[in-house]
Amino acid sequence: METVTENQEVRTAKKLEKMFGHIDFRNPPELCPVRDVMSVASDQWSTLIILWLGYFPVLRFNKLKKYVYGISNKVLSQRLKVLEADGYISRNAYAEVPIRVEYSLTEFGQSYVEKLLELTEWMQENSPKVLANREKYGLL
Amino acid sequence: METVTENQEVRTAKKLEKMFGHIDFRNPPELCPVRDVMSVASDQWSTLIILWLGYFPVLRFNKLKKYVYGISNKVLSQRLKVLEADGYISRNAYAEVPIRVEYSLTEFGQSYVEKLLELTEWMQENSPKVLANREKYGLL
DNA sequence: TTCATTTGGTTACTTTTTGTAACTTACTCT
DNA sequence: AGAGTAAGTTACAAAAAGTAACCAAATGAA
Numbered sequence: 001m002e003t004v005t006e007n008q009e010v011r012t013a014k015k016l017e018k019m020f021g022h023i024d025f026r027n028p029p030e031l032c033p034v035r036d037v038m039s040v041a042s043d044q045w046s047t048l049i050i051l052w053l054g055y056f057p058v059l060r061f062n063k064l065k066k067y068v069y070g071i072s073n074k075v076l077s078q079r080l081k082v083l084e085a086d087g088y089i090s091r092n093a094y095a096e097v098p099i100r101v102e103y104s105l106t107e108f109g110q111s112y113v114e115k116l117l118e119l120t121e122w123m124q125e126n127s128p129k130v131l132a133n134r135e136k137y138g139l140l
Numbered sequence: 141m142e143t144v145t146e147n148q149e150v151r152t153a154k155k156l157e158k159m160f161g162h163i164d165f166r167n168p169p170e171l172c173p174v175r176d177v178m179s180v181a182s183d184q185w186s187t188l189i190i191l192w193l194g195y196f197p198v199l200r201f202n203k204l205k206k207y208v209y210g211i212s213n214k215v216l217s218q219r220l221k222v223l224e225a226d227g228y229i230s231r232n233a234y235a236e237v238p239i240r241v242e243y244s245l246t247e248f249g250q251s252y253v254e255k256l257l258e259l260t261e262w263m264q265e266n267s268p269k270v271l272a273n274r275e276k277y278g279l280l
Numbered sequence: 281t282t283c284a285t286t287t288g289g290t291t292a293c294t295t296t297t298t299g300t301a302a303c304t305t306a307c308t309c310t
Numbered sequence: 311a312g313a314g315t316a317a318g319t320t321a322c323a324a325a326a327a328g329t330a331a332c333c334a335a336a337t338g339a340a
Contacts, residue, residue: 026206026207026209027209032209033267033271034260034263034264034267035184035188037263037266037267037270037271038184038187038259038260038263038267039184041263041270042182042184042187042259043184044175044178044179044182044183047178047182048175060287060288061287061288061289062287062288069172072327072328072329072330073288073289073290073329073330074289074290074291074327074328074329075326075327075328076289077288077289077290078327084277085273085274085277085278086270086273086274087269087270087273087274087277093288096287096336097286097287097335097336097337098285098286098287098288098334098335098336098337099286099287099288099289099334099335100287100288101287101288101289108266108269108273111266112262112266115258115259115262116259118255118258118259119178119182119255119256119258119259120174120178122252122255123174123177123178123181124174126177126248126251126252127173127174127177127178129227129248130177130181130226130227131173131177133225133226133227133248134225134226134227137224137225137227138225200316200317201316201317201318202315202316202317212298212299212300212301213300213301213317213318213319214298214299214300214318214319214320215297215298215299216318217317217318217319233317236307236316237306237307237308237315237316238305238306238307238308238314238315238316238317239305239306239315239316239317239318240316240317241316241317241318
């Protein structure tokens with residue numbers, strides 16, 4: 001089992017240093033809002049919602065529910081509210097009957113989905129490794 | 141309120157198409173393991189653990205608990221087991237008294253932390269916007 | 281006229297996941 | 311003998327998530 005090389009360690013440490021300075025993750029959430037912001041945006045359901053809104057420019061409640069397989073009305077509606085409050089998505093309701101409500105990414109949400117796609121891409125490439133690791137670990 | 145431009149939409153859609161093809165997120169988790177793999181790795185506590193292990197090459201249980209502010213023994217121990225099973229971290233126990241257990245990233249974990257750092261960097265840059273959005277939304 | 285249908289949710293209730301804090305093991309130091 | 315230490319575990323309480331029934335308001339069908 002290889003340990004981390006000095007170079008790798010230093011490189012990563014410098015990056016983290018630059019990013020967090022003195023307000024690092026050791027602080028409680030009140031003093032480290034990044035933690036809170038991140039936990040909303042990278043929540044399992046939120047990421048799926050955002051990915052689907054990156055795929056289709058506009059989606060209505062029931063379409064979202066269909067694409068985000070397995071989500072409940074309750075959680076979908078909660079997450080949409082929070083994501084709207086945080087500025088990732090916008091909600092537009094039209095006074096038709098039955099009512100029509102359209103959700104879409106804001107520009108800010110667009111910029112986030114780009115990042116999220118990179119992470120997802122990594123996941124897509126590497127999930128076979130993870131599954132293989134799980135198998136191996138299961139045998140121990 | 142700007143809607144998404146055609147270009148942006150098409151670009152993102154192509155990326156998602158390339159990435160997921162027919163086994164997309166509409167499928168239940170059994171058929172879409174990426175969802176499951178991702179929900180483990182991007183869990184709030186897991187990301188903090190991994191970031192800290194990217195910062196320090198080796199950390200013992202109680203140090204991790206100190207850095208990952210607010211985590212409980214129970215959850216820390218659960219997450220460490222899962223992250224080990226998934227291949228991100230390795231656990232080395234030394235039969236001293238009291239026992240010494242060292243956690244560190246595997247090479248695979250190193251490659252993940254790089255991606256995670258990019259996302260975190262985006263969060264660090266953009267969390268002020270999110271906080272501002274929340275304020276604004278709160279007034280409505 | 282009465283009844284079923286539609287969308288975008290909400291509500292009450294159950295189950296699962298988290299958090300809290302006390303406890304454990306095994307050896308060493310006072 | 312009693313206290314301390316590291317790395318957890320365990321029992322119990324609180325919070326979050328899942329389930330499924332319900333709602334409003336108008337439209338179309340019987």
